[in-house]
Amino acid sequence: MSTEKLRIAIQKSGRLNEDSLKILKDAGVSIDNGKEQLKASARNFPLEVMYLRNGDIPQYLRDGVVDAAIIGENVLVEKGKDIIRGEKLGFSKCRVSLAVPKSMKYKGLKDLDGKKIATSYPNTVNQFLKEKGLTADLHIINGSVEIAPNIGLADGICDIVSSGSTLFKNNLKEVEVMLKSEAVLAISPKISEERKAILEKLQFRFKSVLNART
Numbered sequence: 001m002s003t004e005k006l007r008i009a010i011q012k013s014g015r016l017n018e019d020s021l022k023i024l025k026d027a028g029v030s031i032d033n034g035k036e037q038l039k040a041s042a043r044n045f046p047l048e049v050m051y052l053r054n055g056d057i058p059q060y061l062r063d064g065v066v067d068a069a070i071i072g073e074n075v076l077v078e079k080g081k082d083i084i085r086g087e088k089l090g091f092s093k094c095r096v097s098l099a100v101p102k103s104m105k106y107k108g109l110k111d112l113d114g115k116k117i118a119t120s121y122p123n124t125v126n127q128f129l130k131e132k133g134l135t136a137d138l139h140i141i142n143g144s145v146e147i148a149p150n151i152g153l154a155d156g157i158c159d160i161v162s163s164g165s166t167l168f169k170n171n172l173k174e175v176e177v178m179l180k181s182e183a184v185l186a187i188s189p190k191i192s193e194e195r196k197a198i199l200e201k202l203q204f205r206f207k208s209v210l211n212a213r214t
């Protein structure tokens with residue numbers, strides 16, 4: 001019997017982590033989960049889970065260090081356009097949006113032309129604005145983006161919106177939805193045939209789980 005195992009990456013901590021573990025569990029894959037470990041094996045399925053930072057996952061997939069991942073589509077749009085996208089998994093739904101201070105009299109995208117925008121999604125914003133024939137002065141930050149307009153760092157922001165509560169708390173309003181996103185199965189372009197066969201078994205189980213959920 002083959003000792004080959006599929007390596008799948010999931011988010012180490014954050015919004016996708018819990019639901020990613022849940023779909024694996026619902027698919028009948030039980031993982032020995034020492035929370036502190038960055039790598040864990042499944043007991044009853046040829047699978048290893050690696051807990052990684054969201055933003056690092058596209059590179060691991062590209063290099064073939066992991067064979068697959070559960071990741072937000074928004075991350076693939078931002079830095080994993082070359083990564084194969086499999087099934088949408090129905091959780092971690094969010095938008096990637098532009099927001100401005102509530103007090104701003106926003107009439108349309110042109111009001112942001114040449115303005116300072118704080119974001120963790122520079123490629124997504126640039127692409128979106130380019131399509132509209134606009135440009136912006138991007139200020140790239142990795143977290144707590146919504147604070148930027150309040151401290152005079154930017155005129156607007158582009159970030160993930162889920163419940164909208166972070167925007168609300170920071171006196172911002174969502175003015176343009178650039179992208180709608182949810183968790184997807186991402187597949188390495190370098191996956192071997194042997195591991196692909198394991199992945200197909202997992203995909204089959206995921207499909208049954210998703211069917212049962214709707």
Ligand code: PRP
Nearest residue numbers: 143144145159160161162163164165166
């Ligand atoms: C994420 C995201 C938004 C917020 C959106 O931040 O960057 O700020 O969640 O969710 P909401 O619309 O439900 O409020 P997170 O809390 O993960 O922290 P970070 O920005 O510091 O990474």
Ligand code: MG
Nearest residue numbers: 143144145166
């Ligand atoms: Mg945030």
